[in-house]
Amino acid sequence: GTLLDLAYGTGPGETLDVFGARGAGADAPVLVWMHGGYWRALSKSDHSLVAPPFVEAGAVVVVPDYALAPAVTLEHIVLQTARAVAGTWREARRLGADPSRIVVGGHSAGGHLAAMMLACRWSDLASDLPADVVRTAVSLSGVFDLEPLRHAPFLAPDLRLDAALARRLSPACMPAPDRPRQLIALVGQNETPEFHRQNNLIRRRWGAGAVPVCEAVEGCHHMTILHAMTDPSSRTSRLVRQMLGLAA
Numbered sequence: 001g002t003l004l005d006l007a008y009g010t011g012p013g014e015t016l017d018v019f020g021a022r023g024a025g026a027d028a029p030v031l032v033w034m035h036g037g038y039w040r041a042l043s044k045s046d047h048s049l050v051a052p053p054f055v056e057a058g059a060v061v062v063v064p065d066y067a068l069a070p071a072v073t074l075e076h077i078v079l080q081t082a083r084a085v086a087g088t089w090r091e092a093r094r095l096g097a098d099p100s101r102i103v104v105g106g107h108s109a110g111g112h113l114a115a116m117m118l119a120c121r122w123s124d125l126a127s128d129l130p131a132d133v134v135r136t137a138v139s140l141s142g143v144f145d146l147e148p149l150r151h152a153p154f155l156a157p158d159l160r161l162d163a164a165l166a167r168r169l170s171p172a173c174m175p176a177p178d179r180p181r182q183l184i185a186l187v188g189q190n191e192t193p194e195f196h197r198q199n200n201l202i203r204r205r206w207g208a209g210a211v212p213v214c215e216a217v218e219g220c221h222h223m224t225i226l227h228a229m230t231d232p233s234s235r236t237s238r239l240v241r242q243m244l245g246l247a248a
Contacts, residue, residue, distance in 0.1 A: 008087035013067035020055035022096025029101035029244040036108030111142025115171040144172040176206035188220035
């Protein structure tokens, strides 16, 4: 079934939508999908289009909202994302899902948030959480190095990052996650050089063990790469189904 606007916290924007909930007793894998919009635009409803093909393949899909900059800081958004994932882990059994099979994915800013979840120290967030709440993540057109965004006139005033904060919130500046945690990093073939640089950088910094797939998706630009997620015959969709443990 579909469950809309479930609260995962009490703050503004702290709700999520669940697609394909099965009810207690099932053990479906879970895809938690984070929307993009440079942390300051769009909402969960803009990205619910990714859910149907994965629900059909046998997954439960969770699409959280988060508060947007400049009303909140990027650090606040990262912690909100962690709380949404933690809430999904706690509620998984009730939704008919297996809490040990949570894959986090996202597009653009959502790709940054997905990678950050691999680096999260879950037991610091809450004592009931295991160390490996998230073992696999997928990023489409992800942003892994925030330093250039401090100098982007259209973004800098809303994100309010200084050099230290940009470094602290950049997955590329963090140690590679330990196995078995892995990231799949995809970028559209027709995207700008900066998005290609970002995608290649996370493979270079984290290594092939932590980033086993680092590829350009043929024929896609920054927005149409989302279509690859929604096309069950695409390599992108197949990779995500494999990560979820569903027949590819």
